[in-house]
Amino acid sequence: MNLELDGKTALITGASVGIGLAIAEGLAAEGVNLVLVARNKERLDQEAARIADYYKIKTLGIAVNIASASDVKETVRLVEERFGGIDILINNAGTGSNETIAEATDEKWQLYWELHVMAAVRLARGFMPTMKRRGGGVILHNASICAAQPLWYEPIYNVTKAALMMFSKVLAHEAIDHNIRVNTVNPGLVLTPDWIKTAKELTEKSGGDWQAYLNGVAEEHAPIKRFASPKEIADFFVFLCSARASYSSGSAYYVDGGMLKTV
Ligand code: NDP
Numbered sequence: 001m002n003l004e005l006d007g008k009t010a011l012i013t014g015a016s017v018g019i020g021l022a023i024a025e026g027l028a029a030e031g032v033n034l035v036l037v038a039r040n041k042e043r044l045d046q047e048a049a050r051i052a053d054y055y056k057i058k059t060l061g062i063a064v065n066i067a068s069a070s071d072v073k074e075t076v077r078l079v080e081e082r083f084g085g086i087d088i089l090i091n092n093a094g095t096g097s098n099e100t101i102a103e104a105t106d107e108k109w110q111l112y113w114e115l116h117v118m119a120a121v122r123l124a125r126g127f128m129p130t131m132k133r134r135g136g137g138v139i140l141h142n143a144s145i146c147a148a149q150p151l152w153y154e155p156i157y158n159v160t161k162a163a164l165m166m167f168s169k170v171l172a173h174e175a176i177d178h179n180i181r182v183n184t185v186n187p188g189l190v191l192t193p194d195w196i197k198t199a200k201e202l203t204e205k206s207g208g209d210w211q212a213y214l215n216g217v218a219e220e221h222a223p224i225k226r227f228a229s230p231k232e233i234a235d236f237f238v239f240l241c242s243a244r245a246s247y248s249s250g251s252a253y254y255v256d257g258g259m260l261k262t263v
Helices: 018-028 041-055 069-083 106-133 155-178 193-206 210-221 230-241
Strands: 009-013 033-038 059-063 088-091 137-142 180-187 252-255
Touching (some): 009 018, 009 069, 009 106, 018 088, 018 230, 033 041, 041 059, 059 069, 069 106, 088 106, 088 230, 106 137, 106 180, 137 155, 137 230, 155 252, 193 210, 230 252
Parallel strands (some): 009 033, 088 137
16 A cells, blocks of 8 residues: 655654654654654654664654643744654654542643643644645644543543544644644553553562553453554554545544443
């Protein structure tokens, strides 16, 4: 299948590890030049150099906090300067939470709002003008199954991811006249280093069988009874970026091994 992605430029937030890194590799394998964004400069530069070298594409690592308005502004400026804009924007950076509504502070709510919602708003506003100039583009949001089916220990995560999914829907409506397709992907359980770290911590005092713990999580939540690999999610993103998904806009796709309990 020819995805017609060769020579395009994509910006991916949260691209230094986990799902974002797998999307970066998936797009690089199709000949896409990459802007990789995350906060930890050392890890980012290392991955940017490795991917550029292996896939023979151009990469640029930008170490910024995308929850900050001024950092997003600087990111847009740098990308304009180096690449003259982008064709694909992947809003992937995000993180889980753990709180009760009774106890979480306004500051915590605000932090997640900036990271999960405003970063996507500001990046879309910053990059849509150049996408229009280039004749179109693709914007994808990595929300979560929790945008529709909450996990009770993380209300702030559930609420802000639901807001991101609605933002994606309304942006799709505004952008389609400019040939910009906007969609959301909602993964279920994805085996990223963060899950392994948490499992190791939780099982430390009870014998350290972190794999059994993760198997239990998958057994409980996912009918497919296993976690996805980051690549299984990334492949779906790459397809949605491609010309083979040219009629897809304004949708939310669940890639969750059957975890969503409704139609
Ligand atoms: P990881 O924790 O493995 O990676 C997160 C990435 O985002 C890192 O590159 C991190 O780098 C970057 N990042 C985090 N905060 C910021 C910030 N403020 N500014 C810039 N970069 C930031 O996450 P996953 O790969 O597990 O998840 C990726 C996305 O997928 C998230 O939005 C998550 O909610 C969603 N998701 C994950 C699932 C899972 O099971 N793993 C399931 C469903 C959805 P650095 O720390 O250096 O900034």
